[in-house]
Amino acid sequence: MTDTASGKIPVTVLTGYLGAGKTTLLNRILTEDHGKRYAVIVNEFGEIGIDNDLVVGADEDVFEMNNGCVCCTVRGDLIRVVAGLMKRQRPGKPAFDAIIVETTGLADPGPVAQTFFVDEDVKAKTQLDSVTALVDAKHVMARLDDSKEAREQVAFADRIILNKVDLASDIELAEVERRLRKLNPLAPITRAERADVPLDQVLGLGGFDLERILDINPQFANPAHGEEGHVHDEHCGHDHDHDAHSAGPRGHAHEDDIKGVSLSLDRPMDGTKFTAWLDRLLGEQGQNILRAKGIIDVAGEDRRLVFQAVHMILEGELQKPWGSIERRWSRAVFIGRDLDEAALTAGFEACAA
Template sequence: MPITKPKKIPVTILTGYLGAGKTTLLNRILTEKHKQKIAVIVNEYGEVGIDNQLVVNADEEIIEMNNGCICCTVRGDLIRILRTLVFSMEEGKVEFDRIVIETTGLADPAPVAQTFFMDEKLSGIFDLDSIVTVVDSKHITKHLDSHDEAQEQIAFADMIILNKSDLLSNAEITALEKRLIHINPAAKRMNAHYCQINLRSILGIYSFDVNRKLEIDPHFLEDHHHHHHDDQVTSVAFKEERPLDLEKVEKWMGYLVQEKGEDLLRYKGILHIDKMDQRIVFQGLHMLFSGSPDRKWRSSEKRLSELVFIGKNLDKEQLQQQFNNCIAE
């Protein structure tokens, strides 16, 4: 039975602090025989370090690779290069199955992710698959202590690759994972050495799309305990079996987006609404929020609201009280 291609072209955003191993992973994507045609967009072509013999024409903005991939440079506007790719595809000049965007030089992946929601033409063509953050396991603790950018990259992640994890003891890995969970409990994590991972574990996982993610993992928020750190970015998670009042939830979300949107880096969840047989799913990046009815609750599953907020200056007690006010009477 043939595999049906998705209606939209999936996009993976790759981020991570300096020295984490993004270039190593990009080289693997561009040179490995994965039988996929992937368009890799990088900020500056020179940073990728691809061997010259792999490049068909290094003078052009869109560069075809021997394994069927293409490599694009962003010298200006991301929207422009994406539209150039789409035009080239429509003209039959290039062909690709998915896009990987590496955010070198961008401390915050949010503007890249927002591109696929704010631009109407692009949102109709592309589907944001996941935000993947590569972590230098040996040095990430120091980076988290001194660089807000490193915390934000963890906060936005759907998947965290703990690269160079072989340099840590089991106790150090456990401590690091606890800290990452403190910042972002919803992200999945995997250990790696020289980014030697199966590309299927980061491509086509659709963990940014809450609707599709919940089909795979209905309870994406595992129980976790907060640990005391000085991280500016933290997370707050809620679970509630009692149904929520939809009108109150809408007012609360409207308030949060307007008043706290800049501090809310990522937020997502599934809601059990009073007198509704459908689940409500939502997600947001800063002030960009979306929510919609999903499938009906199954008779075999517990109706449960699960929410996670990841951001700066989060007042857990205040958020808890606001959430409690949304419980239906």
């Protein structure tokens, strides 16, 4: 599980609204005999209810479980807690296979994710692996209607665990998944009962690995509205069938303030123009852009430009060359609040070489 190439310990940020099943999942990680050493950082034991049997002497900060896992609280600064965990390293061997940060009550996972990009010491020893959101199939629609935090958690995720599916009908589940995909077209959705999801679908996803952006899910390849080959499906805003039977007038719950906007262009991009546009966009609207990812065909460059952003923090690099018979085209997805799709499309297309 440790990123052997870099020797860095992968960090998974686990989000989800109260009652979504995070506690069940965390208790499993902390007690199951999986042969790994995980460190689970939780906000407040009282709030999440880690089994009291597990937690002996709750006035301490760190609890060692009998399977070698460790549970600790974030009472202060996340950076300090991670640094403390790192001190438990044995020479030449990582202290943990992975670190899981549970963000109960924290609205937007963005600041937690940013910690792993911004602090040099933390960055030297750990690598943000992914953000996983647990949602409760039965109650998520109401949560999304009334909670900005719930919408942000879904929009930010690399993987969504749709939990308690045994409590909802097939029709309800289809409706829930359609709405989740509108909020976040990038994250695969895994169905689960009682948070019983294989740990390899939560850990080791490489959601923040620039290399992995190349295998963004197939929806990413659906050309934009008005372009040849665009498929009107549940991922796009033209879901007439769905609009017809969604409750209430347009502008009701289903028109969430957060959405994913997919952009694509079949002509090569001017690298300088594109970088300037992206920098300006993140500078002006970074607070509202939760996540962005893209693969860009830069004119005169054999390698593809791959980028991702978390709010205003941007990373990008030129990566492996395009294949000789591969379709060279640029595509990007922006997920955020109150995004102006027409302006984004115009800005993106204006970067053509």
